[in-house]
Amino acid sequence: MSDKASGVSNEAVLAKTGLSWEQWFVILDGIDATKMSHKAIASWLNEHHAEIGAWWAQSITVAFEKARGMRDENQKSDDxxxxxxxxxxxxxxxxxxxxxxxxxxxxxxxxxxxxxxxxxxxxxxxxxxxxxxxxxxxxxxxxxxxxxxxxxxxxxxxxxxxxxxxxxxxxxxxxxxxxxxx
CATH class of the missing domain: 3.30.530.20 (START domain)
Known part of the structure; x- marks a missing residue:
C-alpha cells in the first residue's frame, strides 16, 4: 500500500479519520465494496462512520475505487x-x-x-x-x-x-x- 491515495497522505487520513488508508480499504473490502456503486460506498461510510463527515467519505470512496481498479485516474462518476x-x-x-x-x-x-x-x-x-x-x-x-x-x-x-x-x-x-x- 502506498503512503498516498488520491493525493492524500496516509498521515493526513489517519489524523483526520483515525484510520490509515490500508485500514479503510480493509473495512471496504470486508463489505465487498468492489461490487457496490460509488454512491452506495459513500452512503455506507456516511451511515457507519458518520464521524468522518461527507468530504472524507467521498475521498475514501474515490481512493478505494482507484486502488481497486474501479476508477481510472482523472475519472469522475460518469466522465x-x-x-x-x-x-x-x-x-x-x-x-x-x-x-x-x-x-x-x-x-x-x-x-x-x-x-x-x-x-x-x-x-x-x-x-x-x-x-x-x-x-x-x-x-x-x-x-x-x-x-x-x-x-x-x-x-x-x-x-x-x-x-x-x-x-x-x-x-x-x-x-x-x-x-x-x-
Missing part, C-alpha cells in the same frame, strides 16, 4: 476531467486579457472556443471546440506582478481523451506563459 495551472510573472489583468481576447488567445491556443461566461480577472466558463466538453478557468492574483491561471477541463469521454487533453493544456499554458513573458 473524465483534468486540471492544469501555471503561475506567471504578470498581473492578473494581463493574464485574464490573454485568455479573454480572441486576438491574444490566437497566439497560444489553437482551438476554437466559446466563452459562455466571464467575470473579469476572476473566472471564465468555456465550451470546448468539440461542443461537448467544457473548461472552467480561474484567475488568482498572487501580487501586483504575479498571477495564476488554474483550469479544469471536464466532461471528457474517456481516459485516452483525458490523457491527451492533459498534455495539450500543459503545452498550451507553456505557450501562454512564453507569450506573456516576451
Amino acid at each position: 473524465y476531467a483534468v486540471s492544469a495551472s501555471r503561475t506567471i510573472a504578470v498581473g492578473v489583468e494581463k493574464l485574464f486579457e490573454a485568455v479573454a481576447s480572441e486576438q491574444l488567445r490566437a497566439g497560444w491556443l489553437d482551438e476554437a472556443i466559446v466563452v459562455r461566461k466571464a467575470t473579469p480577472n476572476k473566472s471564465m466558463r468555456i465550451t470546448w471546440s468539440d461542443g461537448a466538453s467544457s473548461v472552467n478557468v480561474n484567475f488568482y492574483a498572487k501580487g501586483a506582478d504575479k498571477s495564476q491561471i488554474a483550469l479544469e477541463h471536464e466532461k471528457l469521454p474517456d481516459a485516452d481523451s483525458a490523457a491527451a487533453i492533459k498534455i495539450y493544456w500543459g503545452e498550451a499554458l507553456d505557450r501562454l506563459k512564453a507569450l506573456l513573458l516576451t
Whole structure:
C-alpha cells in the first residue's frame, strides 16, 4: 500500500479519520465494496462512520475505487476531467486579457472556443471546440506582478481523451506563459 491515495497522505487520513488508508480499504473490502456503486460506498461510510463527515467519505470512496481498479485516474462518476495551472510573472489583468481576447488567445491556443461566461480577472466558463466538453478557468492574483491561471477541463469521454487533453493544456499554458513573458 502506498503512503498516498488520491493525493492524500496516509498521515493526513489517519489524523483526520483515525484510520490509515490500508485500514479503510480493509473495512471496504470486508463489505465487498468492489461490487457496490460509488454512491452506495459513500452512503455506507456516511451511515457507519458518520464521524468522518461527507468530504472524507467521498475521498475514501474515490481512493478505494482507484486502488481497486474501479476508477481510472482523472475519472469522475460518469466522465473524465483534468486540471492544469501555471503561475506567471504578470498581473492578473494581463493574464485574464490573454485568455479573454480572441486576438491574444490566437497566439497560444489553437482551438476554437466559446466563452459562455466571464467575470473579469476572476473566472471564465468555456465550451470546448468539440461542443461537448467544457473548461472552467480561474484567475488568482498572487501580487501586483504575479498571477495564476488554474483550469479544469471536464466532461471528457474517456481516459485516452483525458490523457491527451492533459498534455495539450500543459503545452498550451507553456505557450501562454512564453507569450506573456516576451
